[in-house]
Amino acid sequence: MSRFKQLEQATDKTSDALQQTALAHTKALLEQAGRHFGRQFPDVTINFDLKGQAAGMVRFPALGKPQIRYNALLLNENADDFLKRTVPHEVAHVIARVYYSINIRPHGTEWQSVMHFFGAEASRCHSYDTQRASTRKLQQFRYACGCSEHLLTSIRHKRIQAGLRYSCRKCKNPLELVVSADK
Numbered sequence: 001m002s003r004f005k006q007l008e009q010a011t012d013k014t015s016d017a018l019q020q021t022a023l024a025h026t027k028a029l030l031e032q033a034g035r036h037f038g039r040q041f042p043d044v045t046i047n048f049d050l051k052g053q054a055a056g057m058v059r060f061p062a063l064g065k066p067q068i069r070y071n072a073l074l075l076n077e078n079a080d081d082f083l084k085r086t087v088p089h090e091v092a093h094v095i096a097r098v099y100y101s102i103n104i105r106p107h108g109t110e111w112q113s114v115m116h117f118f119g120a121e122a123s124r125c126h127s128y129d130t131q132r133a134s135t136r137k138l139q140q141f142r143y144a145c146g147c148s149e150h151l152l153t154s155i156r157h158k159r160i161q162a163g164l165r166y167s168c169r170k171c172k173n174p175l176e177l178v179v180s181a182d183k
Helices: 003-037 072-077 079-099 109-118 154-161
Strands: 045-047 056-059 067-070 140-144 149-153 176-180
Touching (some): 003 067, 003 109, 067 079, 072 079
Antiparallel strands (some): 140 149
């Protein structure tokens, strides 16, 4: 067997072991929350099929169980931090929505209280290097407001062209197209 093939198999074993660890940690947090909140939470489908820059996401289908999706590449590259932050982050979404209500804000006080219960930092975003995880690069367009310039992707640019208006979070002025960033 070639040295490359041995390294590839070792990486696959490590990846499988990390996924099993993340799966076990997810289930343990769900059980811990169930004991704390005095209720059994629904079974959750857990997949490691998320691509791109997101480390994890939760889906709540109209029918069926909630689904947690993890980014296997980001798990492999950031194992300790991923288990410490991302897994509790996604589980907290499930707990907050089921325990409190479907009408809560995704990263609102209810979600933050569950994160506090887990002893995890209640941050919205990760800071993992996503260079290798990025699956596509969208064209960017330069927009300006009253206080600065913003780069918007082609998705938001097309929405603006269709009549939707975006405003700056700081100065509240509408964003206006300046020049395409690729020109």
